[in-house]
Amino acid sequence: MxxxxxxxxxxxxxxxxxxxxxxxxxxxxxxxxxxxxxxxxxxxxxxxxxxxxxxxxxxxxxxxxxxxxxxxxxxxxxxxxxxxxxxxxxxxxxxxxxxxxxxxxxxxxxxxxxxxxxxxxxxxxxxxxxxxxxxxxxxxxxxxxxxxxxxxxxxxxxxxxxxxxxxxxxxxxxxxxxxxxxxxxxxxxxxxxxxxxxxxxxxxxxxxxxxxxxxxxxxxxxxxxxxxxxxxxxxxxxxxxxxxxxxxxxxxxxxxxxxxxxxxxxxxxxxxxxxxxxxxxxxxxxxxxxxxxxxxxxxxxGTQEGVPINEDHIISSVNHSAAIWDLLDERMTGVKGVNVDKSTGWANVYVQIDNSYYGQVHQVAANIWSSGLSNMIGKNIFVVDEDVDVYDLEKIMWAFAYRVRPSEDIVKYPGWVSYLDPVAHPKDRIAAAVNKGERLLIDATKPFDNPKSAEWFGLKFAPLAYPDDETMEKVRKHWKKYGIGQR
Ligand SMILES: Cc1cc2nc3c(=O)[nH]c(=O)nc-3n(C[C@H](O)[C@H](O)[C@H](O)COP(=O)(O)O)c2cc1C
Ligand SMILES: [Mn+2]
Known part of the structure; x- marks a missing residue:
């Protein structure tokens, strides 16, 4: 009600x-x-x-x-x-x-x-x-x-x-x-x-x-x-x-x-x-x-704006994520999750894709940056695979650590940033609603074009060192018998 x-x-x-x-x-x-x-x-x-x-x-x-x-x-x-x-x-x-x-x-x-x-x-x-x-x-x-x-x-x-x-x-x-x-x-x-x-x-x-x-x-x-x-x-x-x-x-x-x-x-x-x-x-x-x-x-x-994470960052992480996800779904396929990050005052946007076609990663950034929403949202865009929880910053950092090859996967895009972004010094101010600045796309997905490798058990990317699904499933199902706790 x-x-x-x-x-x-x-x-x-x-x-x-x-x-x-x-x-x-x-x-x-x-x-x-x-x-x-x-x-x-x-x-x-x-x-x-x-x-x-x-x-x-x-x-x-x-x-x-x-x-x-x-x-x-x-x-x-x-x-x-x-x-x-x-x-x-x-x-x-x-x-x-x-x-x-x-x-x-x-x-x-x-x-x-x-x-x-x-x-x-x-x-x-x-x-x-x-x-x-x-x-x-x-x-x-x-x-x-x-x-x-x-x-x-x-x-x-x-x-x-x-x-x-x-x-x-x-x-x-x-x-x-x-x-x-x-x-x-x-x-x-x-x-x-x-x-x-x-x-x-x-x-x-x-x-x-x-x-x-x-x-x-x-x-x-x-x-x-x-x-x-x-x-x-x-x-x-x-x-x-x-x-x-x-x-x-x-x-x-x-x-x-x-x-x-x-x-x-x-x-x-x-x-x-x-x-x-x-x-x-x-x-x-x-x-x-x-x-x-x-x-x-x-x-x-009223509310107290300022250093994140405040009330406005919490509510806008929800409504901005919804808006960015709507926008991406309208323009492309395979977007599985969007997280407009509250802790960076929505400068950072994390997007999870199914990594199903070449160019998908770049389309994420191009679509967000081509929208007026980008005046405030998405200065830095991180794109991750489906096996990385896009709502968990630690997992995003892990993807960043091991799936990024700087010269290929970090793309600098020249243009504009929010006029409220302190990267632009007042002496360089352009007055309007935006300022001169650079944007970043960080492709933290597994490289799309890797050949399969015998050393990687016939896969294109190193397999995860995490217990296999079947065993984990069994352990979780019978978790109580170990007497370890409920989590
Ligand atoms: C606490 C708070 C204060 C805001 N103050 C302003 C502001 O002074 N000027 C502005 O343009 N947007 C401000 N915004 C952002 C706008 O509310 C947001 O861009 C909204 O979409 C504007 O409505 P519109 O889309 O109908 O123009 C503020 C947002 C919050 C959460
Ligand atoms: Mn409106």
């Missing part, structure tokens, strides 16, 4: 032993971010901060974070047993998102319990953390859904784009080239219009999980959220624009982004998913908040 709202999700986490309530007073200014970081580093639970300094009497008093920072919680998000393995999460994500479920519109909902307009609009009514010391300000948009439409109004998009508070009613927002919000913004600019924007914070955990997922252009993320939760999203119309948000979400910010460059203000820097500060403060678009609606005693949700 789908989660009704953030509170339903928090209750479930608590029942499952996946939540800690922090009753101690915590400062929004750096302390809260550090507590979240330490919890992430300890692979700890989701956190509900109930007592945030300076916010004892504001409209919003609580902060929720580390929602899906463990695969056990991603499994719960999908209504699966907590111990569902990571590869199964990817499989379920792919299967469900292939059958979108359209949202339904309802008349009203809890997100309208409190409505602030005009001079009452005040973003400081919410306990928004300053996450890291070098951040340019308090970041209100870190794990939410930013809703926009194209000019015609046919395509509603929900993406996760960071926002920094400038003042009571303005945030700085990033609209990088190529992102779907950028397409909408460019259309509005072309039509000489400001772009309406609404931001939904705190709902079923699928909201940020899908907002940060690579959903194809033209597809509304609410349809995919419906598919993942196996129930349509109930949407309500915003007060001041034609955008729609989940009726039971905690907080909604409504307003618009101007297309006039003279309205831009400095935004950033911000600790990024690569684990570094790579975006300098720059003149960026401004979101003018004209109306805030929220629930009574709303819970603000």
């Amino acid at each position: 789908a989660y009704q709202d953030l509170r339903d999700w928090i209750n479930t986490l608590e029942k499952e032993g996946e939540l800690s309530r922090v009753k101690e007073k915590v400062d929004w200014d750096l302390e809260l971010g550090a507590v979240v970081q330490e919890t992430l580093d300890r692979r700890g639970p989701a956190l509900l901060f109930e007592n945030v300094k300076d916010h004892e009497h504001t409209i919003g008093r609580k902060v929720f974070s580390n929602s899906v920072g463990a695969y056990s919680r991603v499994a719960l998000m999908l209504g699966l047993p907590k111990d569902t393995p990571y590869p199964d999460l990817i499989r379920v994500w792919r299967e469900r998102s292939a059958a979108p479920i359209k949202p339904v519109i309802v008349d009203s909902g809890p997100c309208k319990e409190v409505i602030l307009q005009g001079d009452d609009v005040d973003l400081f009514q919410f306990p928004v953390p300053k996450w890291h010391k070098l951040d340019g300000g308090r970041y209100i948009g870190t794990f939410d859904g930013v809703v926009t439409k194209d000019v015609v109004g046919d395509w509603m998009n929900v993406g996760l784009y960071r926002q920094m508070i400038h003042d009571r009613s303005h945030t700085g927002i990033t609209i990088p080239t190529g992102q779907h919000i950028w397409r909408h913004w460019r259309e509005h600019k072309g039509a000489g219009k400001n772009m309406p924007v609404s931001i939904a914070i705190g709902w079923d955990p699928v909201l940020p999980a899908v907002a940060c997922a690579p959903v194809p252009p033209g597809v509304c993320e609410y349809d995919i959220m419906g598919a993942l939760r196996q129930a349509p999203v109930e949407l309500v119309k915003c007060e001041t624009n034609d955008l729609y948000v989940p009726a039971s979400c905690e907080i909604v910010l409504e307003g618009e982004v101007s297309s006039d460059f003279s309205t831009f203000r400095d935004e950033g820097p911000f600790g990024e998913y690569t684990g570094y500060y790579c975006s300098v403060p720059a003149s960026r678009p401004v979101f003018h908040v004209k109306c805030i609606t929220c629930r009574k005693d709303p819970i603000f949700q």
Whole structure:
């Protein structure tokens, strides 16, 4: 059964032993971010901060974070047993998102319990953390859904784009080239219009999980959220624009982004998913908040980005692996597993193939690098055989150690890397959404064209020094009789 709202999700986490309530007073200014970081580093639970300094009497008093920072919680998000393995999460994500479920519109909902307009609009009514010391300000948009439409109004998009508070009613927002919000913004600019924007914070955990997922252009993320939760999203119309948000979400910010460059203000820097500060403060678009609606005693949700492995790396390893696998299946055959690596902030992608035709390895890299997804994903691509567990980094290193002949199997590809990748020095910055840099294909499969060798028992590659299947099968079947333990 789908989660009704953030509170339903928090209750479930608590029942499952996946939540800690922090009753101690915590400062929004750096302390809260550090507590979240330490919890992430300890692979700890989701956190509900109930007592945030300076916010004892504001409209919003609580902060929720580390929602899906463990695969056990991603499994719960999908209504699966907590111990569902990571590869199964990817499989379920792919299967469900292939059958979108359209949202339904309802008349009203809890997100309208409190409505602030005009001079009452005040973003400081919410306990928004300053996450890291070098951040340019308090970041209100870190794990939410930013809703926009194209000019015609046919395509509603929900993406996760960071926002920094400038003042009571303005945030700085990033609209990088190529992102779907950028397409909408460019259309509005072309039509000489400001772009309406609404931001939904705190709902079923699928909201940020899908907002940060690579959903194809033209597809509304609410349809995919419906598919993942196996129930349509109930949407309500915003007060001041034609955008729609989940009726039971905690907080909604409504307003618009101007297309006039003279309205831009400095935004950033911000600790990024690569684990570094790579975006300098720059003149960026401004979101003018004209109306805030929220629930009574709303819970603000956010996340700590930065050095992996954080919540965003966990959830995106699932949704990015699903997207890359979909892309490869569309373009080639024989892909058996995809792992967009959480520990490298998705720079490394490990792909398992059946190694059934010459060129297959190179096609993996060419297909990923030819896609726009490669701006952030897959700087380094490792391809392995079916006998190497693509979800086990130690096995990948073993394949790298013994199946790679550097001059043939390591291919350098010149081109671009994410503009958030510190391999590009600021002096060499090209400004746009990407930077100059090199990519790497590491072919860690058994060489395809080896002749058979008598020394290798008539095989093309040295046989594995591992007990034969038949004996292992027998031993496993009768494991208990050895009295060694259950594993
Ligand atoms: C915590 C977090 C913050 C993010 N911030 C930004 C951002 O500021 N700008 C951006 O372009 N993408 C950001 N992303 C990545 C986008 O959410 C992702 O590219 C998504 O696919 C964008 O939606 P779209 O495909 O509809 O454009 C962020 C992702 C996460 C998990
Ligand atoms: Mn989109």
